[in-house]
Amino acid sequence: MSETPQLGQVGPAFPETQSLTENQPSPPVKQPKKKEAKPASLWRDAWYDLRRRPMFIFSLVLIAILLVMSFWPSLFTSINPFDAKTCELSTARQGPSAGHIFGRDNLGCDVYAKTIYGAKNSIIIGVATTVITALVGGLLGLLAGTRGGWTDVLTSRVTEVFFAIPSILGALLITATFRDAGIGIWIVVIALSVLAWPMTFRIMRAAVITARSQDFVLAAKALGAGQARIMFRHLLPNALAPVIVVATINLGGFIAAEAALSFLGVGVQSPDISWGLMIADARNRFLEAPLPLVFPALFLSITVLAFIMLGDAVRDALDPKLR
Amino acid sequence: MGRYIIRRLIQAIPVLLGATLFIFAIVFALPGDPIEALAGEKRQDPAITAIIREQYHLNDPLLVQYWYYISGILFHGDFGKTFAGVPVTQLMAGKFQVTLNLAFTALVMEAIIGLLLGLWAALRRGRATDTAILASTLLLISVPTLVTGFVLQLWLGVWLKQVTGIEFFPIAGVGQGLQSYLLPGFVLAGTSIAYLTRLTRTSLVETLRSDYIRTATAKGLSRRRVVGRHGLRNALIPMVTYLGADLGVLMGGAIITETIFNLPGIGLQLYQGVYLREQPIVVGIVTILVLVYIVANLIVDMLYAVLDPRIRYE
Amino acid sequence: MSKTSPHALPAEGGLGNEPLLAVDDLHVEFATRAGLVRAVNGVSYSLQAGETLAVLGESGSGKSVTAQAIMGILDMPPARIPKGEVRFNGTDLLRLSEEARTQVRGQRIAMIFQDALSALNPVFTVGWQISEMFRVHRGMGKRDAVKKAVELMDRVRIPGAKQRVNDYPHQFSGGMRQRIMIAMAIALDPEVLIADEPTTALDVTVQAQVMELLAELQRESNMGMILITHDLGVVADVADKIAVMYGGRIVENASVHDIYKAPAHPYTKGLLESIPRVDLKGQDLYAIKGLPPNLLDMPTGCAFHPRCPYRQDNCVTDSPPLYEISGTRNSACHYWREVLDGDQG
Numbered sequence: 001m002s003e004t005p006q007l008g009q010v011g012p013a014f015p016e017t018q019s020l021t022e023n024q025p026s027p028p029v030k031q032p033k034k035k036e037a038k039p040a041s042l043w044r045d046a047w048y049d050l051r052r053r054p055m056f057i058f059s060l061v062l063i064a065i066l067l068v069m070s071f072w073p074s075l076f077t078s079i080n081p082f083d084a085k086t087c088e089l090s091t092a093r094q095g096p097s098a099g100h101i102f103g104r105d106n107l108g109c110d111v112y113a114k115t116i117y118g119a120k121n122s123i124i125i126g127v128a129t130t131v132i133t134a135l136v137g138g139l140l141g142l143l144a145g146t147r148g149g150w151t152d153v154l155t156s157r158v159t160e161v162f163f164a165i166p167s168i169l170g171a172l173l174i175t176a177t178f179r180d181a182g183i184g185i186w187i188v189v190i191a192l193s194v195l196a197w198p199m200t201f202r203i204m205r206a207a208v209i210t211a212r213s214q215d216f217v218l219a220a221k222a223l224g225a226g227q228a229r230i231m232f233r234h235l236l237p238n239a240l241a242p243v244i245v246v247a248t249i250n251l252g253g254f255i256a257a258e259a260a261l262s263f264l265g266v267g268v269q270s271p272d273i274s275w276g277l278m279i280a281d282a283r284n285r286f287l288e289a290p291l292p293l294v295f296p297a298l299f300l301s302i303t304v305l306a307f308i309m310l311g312d313a314v315r316d317a318l319d320p321k322l323r
Numbered sequence: 324m325g326r327y328i329i330r331r332l333i334q335a336i337p338v339l340l341g342a343t344l345f346i347f348a349i350v351f352a353l354p355g356d357p358i359e360a361l362a363g364e365k366r367q368d369p370a371i372t373a374i375i376r377e378q379y380h381l382n383d384p385l386l387v388q389y390w391y392y393i394s395g396i397l398f399h400g401d402f403g404k405t406f407a408g409v410p411v412t413q414l415m416a417g418k419f420q421v422t423l424n425l426a427f428t429a430l431v432m433e434a435i436i437g438l439l440l441g442l443w444a445a446l447r448r449g450r451a452t453d454t455a456i457l458a459s460t461l462l463l464i465s466v467p468t469l470v471t472g473f474v475l476q477l478w479l480g481v482w483l484k485q486v487t488g489i490e491f492f493p494i495a496g497v498g499q500g501l502q503s504y505l506l507p508g509f510v511l512a513g514t515s516i517a518y519l520t521r522l523t524r525t526s527l528v529e530t531l532r533s534d535y536i537r538t539a540t541a542k543g544l545s546r547r548r549v550v551g552r553h554g555l556r557n558a559l560i561p562m563v564t565y566l567g568a569d570l571g572v573l574m575g576g577a578i579i580t581e582t583i584f585n586l587p588g589i590g591l592q593l594y595q596g597v598y599l600r601e602q603p604i605v606v607g608i609v610t611i612l613v614l615v616y617i618v619a620n621l622i623v624d625m626l627y628a629v630l631d632p633r634i635r636y637e
Numbered sequence: 638m639s640k641t642s643p644h645a646l647p648a649e650g651g652l653g654n655e656p657l658l659a660v661d662d663l664h665v666e667f668a669t670r671a672g673l674v675r676a677v678n679g680v681s682y683s684l685q686a687g688e689t690l691a692v693l694g695e696s697g698s699g700k701s702v703t704a705q706a707i708m709g710i711l712d713m714p715p716a717r718i719p720k721g722e723v724r725f726n727g728t729d730l731l732r733l734s735e736e737a738r739t740q741v742r743g744q745r746i747a748m749i750f751q752d753a754l755s756a757l758n759p760v761f762t763v764g765w766q767i768s769e770m771f772r773v774h775r776g777m778g779k780r781d782a783v784k785k786a787v788e789l790m791d792r793v794r795i796p797g798a799k800q801r802v803n804d805y806p807h808q809f810s811g812g813m814r815q816r817i818m819i820a821m822a823i824a825l826d827p828e829v830l831i832a833d834e835p836t837t838a839l840d841v842t843v844q845a846q847v848m849e850l851l852a853e854l855q856r857e858s859n860m861g862m863i864l865i866t867h868d869l870g871v872v873a874d875v876a877d878k879i880a881v882m883y884g885g886r887i888v889e890n891a892s893v894h895d896i897y898k899a900p901a902h903p904y905t906k907g908l909l910e911s912i913p914r915v916d917l918k919g920q921d922l923y924a925i926k927g928l929p930p931n932l933l934d935m936p937t938g939c940a941f942h943p944r945c946p947y948r949q950d951n952c953v954t955d956s957p958p959l960y961e962i963s964g965t966r967n968s969a970c971h972y973w974r975e976v977l978d979g980d981q982g
Contacts, residue, residue, distance in 0.1 A: 161341035164613045166575020169593060173349050173605065176597045256467035260579050263469055264594065279469060283583075286473060287481055297470040305465035312461065534755040540710045541750075542821065543743025544773060546735075553758055560760075632805040633759055 042241070046317040056313035062306035070120040079113035081273060086110060095291065105278070105292040106285060115295050118275045121268050122303060125188050126255040132193040134247045137200025142239070144201070145208025146231045156205070159198035167195045168260060175266040188267050192254055203246050207239035214238070241318040249311030252304040259300050275300040327634075331624050335617045340393070342613045343606070347389045350602045396610065403603040411607040415589060419611070421497055422588035425580065426573040428501070428508030433515045434566055440516075441523020441562075446550070448528055456520065463517035468576070472510045472583035479506055495585040507584040511577060515569050522565055526558040533557075560630045567623030571616030655727045656683040657861045658707070658746070658829050663721030665702050668714060674932045676702045678885040679721070684829065684861040689852075691864045691872040691893075693908065694882035695929045700865050703882075704831045706731075707863075708748050709738050725829070744774055747822035751834040753814035757806035763790075763817045764802035770824040789820040793850060812843035816850065823854055830855070831863045836871060848875055869908055873897065878965070881905045884930045884940035887959065890967040901968035901977045903947045939971070947972045 050056045069076060079086050087109035094104045102111035144152040162170075174191035181187060211217060217234050225234070261267030262276030270277060275296035282293035383391075395401040402411040444456040480494035492506040493499050530536065531554050539553040578590030585591075589608050596604035628634045665677035677699040684690050694700045705711045707723050709730065723730045725746065730738060750756040758766060767789055768782035777785070783802060790798035793816040806814055815835060822830060832851060836844035852875045855862050864876060872879060872893065879896050881889040881904065889902040900906040907925040927944035930936055936943050942952040952971060959967045962977075970976055 157337055158341070160338045161345065164338050164342040164571075164616050165345065165609070166571070166612050166616070168578060169575055169590075169609055169612065170346070172578070172594070172597065173346065173609070177349050252465065256469070259467060259469055263579070264582065266597075276469065279473070283473065287477065290473075290477055293473055297473065301466045301470050304467060305462070308461065308465050534750060534752065535758040537710055538750060538756045538818075538821075539758065541708055541743060541748045542770060542773075543739050543741070544769075545739060548773065553761075556760055557758070631760060633807050 042318065046314070049317040050313060053313050053317070055309050056317075059306045059309040059313065062302065063310065066119055066123060066303055066306065069116055070123040073113075073116045073120065076116045077110075077113040079110045081109055081113040081117050082271065086113070102295045103289075103291045106281060106289075111278075111292050111295050114273055114278060115275070115299050118273045118278060118296060118299065119303070121185055121272065121274045122255045122258060122300070125185060125192070125258045125268075126251045126307070128186075128189045129192045129196065129254040130247050130251045132189065133197045133200050133250070134243065136193065137197035137202075138204045138243055140197075141201040141204025141243075142208055142231060142236060145205040145212065145239070146227065146235055152205070155201065159201050162195060162198045165195065168257065170195045171257065171261055172264060172266055175261055179266060179269075185268055185272070188258055188261055191261070192257055196250065196254070199250070200243060200247065204239055204243050207242050208235050211235050211238040245311055245315040245318060247311075248314060249308050252307035252311070255300070255307070256304050327628060328621075328625060331621055335621065339613060339617055343393060343610050344389055346609045346613075347392065347606055348385060350605050351385050351388070392606065402607040402610070405601055405603055411603050414604065415592065415607065415611070418587055418589045418592045421586055422574055422577050422581070422590060424497075424504055425507055425511060425577055425586060425588060426570060428504040429512035429515070429573050430566065430570055432508055433512040433519055433569065436512075437516050437519025438523055438562070440520040442527060442555075444520065444524040445527035445531070448524075453524075456524075460517035460520050463513050466513070468510060468513060468579045469583075471513050472507075472580060475506060475510055476583065497586055503586075507580045507586060510583070511573055511580040515573065519562065519565060519569075523558065523562055526561050527554060530554050530558045560627065563626050563630060564623050567619050567626060570619045571612065574615055575612050655724070657686045657688075657726065658863075659683040659722075659724040660703065660707065661722040661724065663703060663706060663723065664719050665699070665706050665711065665721075666717050666719060668717065669933075672933050675935070676716075676885055676932060677706065680882070680885070680887055682880045682887065682890070684863060686828065686861050687855070687859040688878070689855065689862045689864055689876045691866060691876035691879045692882060693866060693869065693872065693879055693905075695867055697929050697932060698882040699885040700882045701833055704748065704833055704863065704865055707831065708746060709742060710748075743770065743827075744825045745827050746829040746831065747825070747827040748831040748833065749815070749818045749822045749835050752838045753811070753818045754806060754838075756818060757814060759806060762803045762805055763809070766806075767817065767821050767824060770821060774825055785824070786820075789824055790817070793817070793820045793823075793854075795820075811839050812847060815839060815843075815847050819847075819850065819854070823858070823860075826858055827860060829861045829863065831865070833865045834867070835864075837866070837868070844871070851875070869912055881908070884935060885932065886940065886969060887967075888941065888969045890959070890965075891962075892965055895966055899977050901962055901966065901973045902941075902970045903945045903972075903976050904941050906976055907944075939969070947975060 074080070087107050088104075089108045091104050091108040094108075096103045102115060105111050105114070140155055144155040171188075171191040171194075174194060175187050178187050178190075183190075212235060217230060220230055220234050258267055258274065259276030259279065262274040263280045265280065268274035268277055278296040279293050279300075282289070282296075286293050392403060395403060400412075402415075404410050405414060440456050440460075444453045447453045476494050479492045483492070484490050491502075493503045494506070497503045527550075531550070535557075536549060536554055539549045544553075574589075577588055578594060580586070581588045581590040582594065589611070593605060593608045595601075596608065659681075660683070661681050663677055663680045664675070667674040667676055676697075680699065680703050682690060682692070692700045692703070702711070702716075706716075706718060706721075707730070711718075718731060721731070725741065730741060733741070757763070764783050764786045767786035768777075768779070771777040771782035771785050772779065775782075787798050787802050790802065795801060795813055795816055801809075806817070809817065815838075819835075830851075835851065836847050839847060848871060851862065851864075854860070864872070866872060876893050878890070878892045880887050881896075881902065883904050889896070889900065889905045891901065895901075896905060897909070900909055904925070911924055925944055930940050930943075936953075938954045939945070939952045939957050942948050945952065947970070949972065955971070957969045957971045959969045960973055961967055962973060968976070
């Protein structure tokens with residue numbers, strides 16, 4: 001309905017923002033002409049630029065640690081939180097001690113071990129949702145932007161419908177409805193994807209439409225290149241940058257959304273472990289024993305921060321306006 | 324201007340229909356039989372069940388049911404009844420007010436803090452203040468509502484009260500009027516504050532680089548007037564757009580905040596509705612939120628036309 | 638010249654022989670990521686009341702930056718003025734406090750810009766923007782100020798000024814918009830008007846009308862006018878004297894008559910020869926070879942030497958001073974005599 005940008009519709013939505021590291025003075029009124037960056041060298045330049053950004057290195061290190069934590073949690077802790085024998089009800093909510101550095105939760109289980117094991121679901125759900133929304137939204141956006149006409153009108157109207165549905169509530173409904181479908185955490189992935197793909201669509205479509213009117217695309221058309229060739233060889237590479245940036249930032253948003261859904265009881269289900277679930281379990285005794293809530297909350301925040309920082313850094317490197 | 328509004332209204336119709344149908348279809352598929360759930364443990368007379376099923380059109384196909392529902396809303400303002408016979412509108416009236424209060428508190432905080440921080444950062448562009456503000460927006464965006472909610476509840480709600488002996492921020496319920504909404508309002512606004520700060524900064528920095536700002540300076544106007552009158556008036560356009568569209572987002576996202584602070588709003592109500600399989604409540608609430616979103620965007624479109632004369636005459 | 642305190646405003650009228658406006662050995666540089674850009678390197682020119690000085694040059698020659706330095710509308714940083722004076726009625730504007738400077742800007746020295754569409758604020762009516770001058774600087778009420786705005790719009794010959802005063806800039810045509818810019822600039826009867834490429838963005842027919850309007854307004858009010866342009870054709874009818882800029886320096890200074898009769902710098906000569914002329918129909922149009930200099934990496938010696946048909950060995954090593962040819966004429970060319978005589982090389 002509205003052609004004005006609807007920002008922040010889904011949690012991770014991201015308006016045009018300036019970077020944290022943008023510190024150079026504005027260009028002078030008269031500046032000698034500089035060479036225009038060609039799309040091919042854009043990525044090389046961006047990579048060269050990224051390697052010098054501390055924010056980029058820092059977020060990559062964080063993400064690497066999180067990935068190791070997801071796949072080999074036993075490297076970080078010798079306690080297996082899925083083993084009920086490691087919990088002792090009599091020690092419930094005990095503070096930190098040797099061997100239980102984050103203390104114990106309401107059931108007397110080790111908070112540190114659970115927090116480490118909780119990374120896996122966050123990462124899987126975040127990455128899977130990002131891949132699906134990027135593929136679905138990206139391909140549809142590419143198609144709508146390239147073909148225009150009724151394809152564009154139809155897909156654009158459909159995305160408007162999804163923008164109108166409050167995303168957390170929509171995801172809550174979907175997960176609650178299909179909770180018993182027997183696909184475990186994937187229902188969370190599906191619910192988030194259903195509500196978030198229109199964002200990727202919009203960004204890809206806009207980027208393709210911008211690229212479409214550029215000279216090299218017109219030239220390729222004039223030389224008789226087929227539509228598929230123009231779409232994948234010329235338009236896609238030139239429209240990819242903003243989609244990658246937003247996808248990275250959204251990944252953090254999806255992880256936060258998973259935690260929210262699990263907190264509401266419709267995401268990851270016990271006995272599986274999720275930071276959102278840990279927060280929900282700890283909340284009733286939160287005011288007397290905050291630690292079982294604080295540690296998963298801290299890990300959750302750092303994980304989201306890592307991806308958003310990565311996205312910010314990549315955007316700064318790719319944004320030619322700041323070059 | 325009139326034609327512009329009418330065009331926008333017409334464009335809103337398929338969005339409303341599509342979104343409500345989507346929600347309706349999902350709720351339709353909610354597992355379990357609500358009538359049996361209503362009866363609880365005791366066995367219900369099959370004849371009564373049949374009457375109730377008939378009354379709620381539960382035997383008709385999805386699209387027919389949807390038509391009954393949406394025409395009730397569109398033509399009679401009737402959002403249906405719960406299975407216990409209470410009209411959904413009556414059930415929601417008070418709760419809607421709570422969520423609206425919460426969202427407006429958040430929106431006002433967002434507007435004030437976001438505008439001031441963004442303005443400050445833009446005017447100190449490239450200096451330490453700017454970097455510090457941008458770093459804090461990054462933090463605010465990254466820390467989920469779930470976390471800020473509990474952390475602030477503990478710090479500003481419990482700890483501050485223990486230290487000072489004065490209850491600045493109640494940690495639950497809406498018993499203290501506006502004061503009850505301050506803390507949850509800020510928690511709900513958190514991410515939006517960060518985005519609005521960044522948006523204001525970007526928008527103002529870009530505006531201050533434009534030719535008409537140079538003209539305003541060349542006219543011999545004071546820096547204050549150049550920034551405050553000529554710059555801000557232009558930078559305001561994307562900000563108002565963002566704020567307007569954010570109202571719907573805040574109301575839709577209030578569920579987490581309402582849960583943490585135990586505020587009896589529509590988010591909490593919807594949550595219960597999902598668990599009790601009260602389809603009319605669930606559909607009713609989401610439909611209202613979709614309507615809020617659409618109306619808010621219509622208002623934004625009109626404000627946009629008011630703020631930017633170039634749009635008005637197209 | 639007497640020393641003035643930084644807060645004193647320039648007195649009305651000149652002091653003795655002091656010109657209305659004098660730029661003296663002005664240097665402007667920009668700190669950019671790529672390095673220090675010296676956009677203006679020791680420019681001097683002067684202007685008397687009622688006189689029109691045309692400043693000619695390619696983009697990047699420093700002509701606009703000089704004007705912005707006079708107005709005090711450069712962004713500092715990244716810009717810096719390490720050296721030089723801008724004397725207005727004998728007072729060095731560069732030493733005034735920002736507050737005192739604001740009193741000169743717009744009221745006594747006004748400026749109009751190239752692209753009126755982007756130079757006018759899109760969200761305010763033209764009446765509001767013109768009347769702002771009276772409201773802010775003269776403390777007029779809204780009604781009186783708007784009345785003045787209508788008068789000004791009449792004066793710059795905008796048809797139906799009274800009806801159009803509440804229209805927005807985008808509702809006017811390019812020529813009308815430029816007239817509104819002009820109305821705004823002359824609102825408070827400035828002593829100096831700087832016109833930065835005022836007609837470049839306009840159609841040819843409209844260009845002539847706008848130039849005519851400027852010339853007429855100048856005659857009526859005895860303003861001094863600095864006309865910045867890259868178009869020699871615009872200059873001939875309105876200008877009294879010409880300063881040609883290249884690579885941040887003035888390369889030739891002369892009266893319009895002298896320059897058109899015989900240029901004393903190869904760059905000026907090239908500019909003149911690249912104007913299409915009816916009497917030379919059929920001949921190849923002359924074009925200056927090569928590209929404007931890179932301000933980050935200026936050529937050694939004379940900045941023009943890589944493009945100069947008169948180049949000798951010493952041009953590569955020795956930067957030419959501004960040779961005095963006559964009392965009113967200078968050229969920064971070692972071989973100005975040869976150029977003046979028309980001897981090629």
